[in-house]
Amino acid sequence: MRNHLIALSLITVLGIGQAAAAEVQVSFKEPEKFTDIRPTNDTRSRYQQRVQTAFEKMFNDMAAQMPEGYQWQVTITDIDLAGDVDYFAGTGGQALRIIKDVHSPAVRFSHVLRDQQGEEVLSGDERLRDMGFLQRISRPSARPEFEYERVMLNDWFTKNVQPAVTQHAAVTPKTAQ
Numbered sequence: 001m002r003n004h005l006i007a008l009s010l011i012t013v014l015g016i017g018q019a020a021a022a023e024v025q026v027s028f029k030e031p032e033k034f035t036d037i038r039p040t041n042d043t044r045s046r047y048q049q050r051v052q053t054a055f056e057k058m059f060n061d062m063a064a065q066m067p068e069g070y071q072w073q074v075t076i077t078d079i080d081l082a083g084d085v086d087y088f089a090g091t092g093g094q095a096l097r098i099i100k101d102v103h104s105p106a107v108r109f110s111h112v113l114r115d116q117q118g119e120e121v122l123s124g125d126e127r128l129r130d131m132g133f134l135q136r137i138s139r140p141s142a143r144p145e146f147e148y149e150r151v152m153l154n155d156w157f158t159k160n161v162q163p164a165v166t167q168h169a170a171v172t173p174k175t176a177q
Contacts, residue, residue, distance in 0.1 A: 022070035022113075024063040026056045035080035035106070040095040051079065054146045055107075062157045066165055069116030078108040082133055082148035101134045105148045113161065115168060122164040128156055 031037065031048055039047030059074055066072070082105040083097040106129040113122045130152040144150075
């Protein structure tokens with residue numbers, strides 16, 4: 001299992017993010033066994049690294065929306081990218097990732113989010129799949145790589161993590177008696 005510790009303070013140094021942010025640790029459990037991270041015109045190892053880097057950035061961006069001092073541990077156990085690789089669709093033997101609604105993006109991961117005092121705010125084993133990913137309005141030419149997966153994760157974050165963090169912050173801080 002490969003661990004990647006991403007210090008979100010680096011984002012601030014680079015001037016990309018907010019001044020306050022949570023710290024997130026993203027790891028990938030047996031990525032060679034993931035459902036679909038097959039490359040089209042790249043080596044498998046290089047494409048796997050690109051996928052991992054993209055997912056680290058997605059969780060990094062979500063953590064940037066949380067208060068400073070929070071710590072989030074995420075272990076990704078499976079990725080199924082949107083679309084499917086067709087090795088005979090391209091001209092000249094070039095493989096293409098064909099996007100159809102039957103090949104929706106999915107990700108499985110476990111996570112634990114802790115506040116500044118180490119108290120658990122949220123945890124769980126998540127199985128996300130966006131069956132309606134092609135129903136979103138966007139220009140195909142403006143879609144960055146792994147956009148369907150990013151939108152799916154951001155939707156989950158907005159509906160689940162942000163409310164939990166807000167609710168946790170609203171609770172009166174515990175004091176020693």
